[in-house]
Amino acid sequence: NSPAPLPERAIYGFALFLGSWFGFILYLIWAYVPETWLFSLGLTYWPQKYWAVALPVYLLVAVGIGYILLFGINMMSTAPLNSTHTITDNYAKKQQQKKFQEEAIPALRDIPISEVNRMFFLPEK
């Protein structure tokens, strides 16, 4: 699954490039060409031209609301000050205590908050 260029990916890329150009030119024709000209060509079943302006506006307002929504979701997911999630979690509760070996680096583990506090705030005499 490497991101290296492959012949198939080049073909997909070119097809997408052509498709997006085609879609853009179609959108411009639909938005700008008067309805009578399109009717005279026999193409009558188009959406209302109102949507040529409405859809981009909807999209931009959604992007703007998305910023505020993301900020709000972050604030809601933050644990309140009285929850135990600020101190521990499922992984820390289930961790196994490895035996202490001489002259070896101690295994990585979650240190309980009481121990951390004692080390930081109580001066060792």
Place this chain on the structure above:
Amino acid sequence: MAEERRFRSASGAPIALRRRQHSASCRELAVRGPRLQLRSLSAATSAVWLAAYGLFALSENSMVLSAAIFITLIGLIIYLHFVKIDQESLLVIGSLGIQVTSSYASGKESTTFIEMGQVKDVVINEAIHMQKVIYYLCILLQDPEDPQGVSEVVPLFQSSKPRLDCLIEVYKSCQEILEQRKTAPQSS
């Protein structure tokens, strides 16, 4: 034996910590916040009354003015009775428990008592609070099933929010008392 020291809260307001030692195993720590300032009270009142006068000038309805007076009075009473906390105190009695008291500006006091059997430890924790990371003191309650686990966290000094230097003083005082219960044999 009482001593009082000045500190700053997390937002910069001046607070005072008062420590009293009642006996070898009983300590009282009280954090006193700033009193309601006359200038902020007058600023809020003037703002509300100016807005009401502007509405009155627009609508020519004199009820707006009396409504503004009512709102100011009732808002002030609600603020003093339910919101403005003058002093938060912590009374640690070695063999008995911990009592947390909040005194409001109107004189109301709200008290919580936690017995020592439920208290696992008193620690300084840091957490995210409203786009800031603050240090706060909290009581860890013991989980009855799991001796290593914490069932609940009770944050202390929530309205005065002292900074780390004040919290370290309170933490050291509490730990001196909590250590005694490990060395003293448990009778119950």
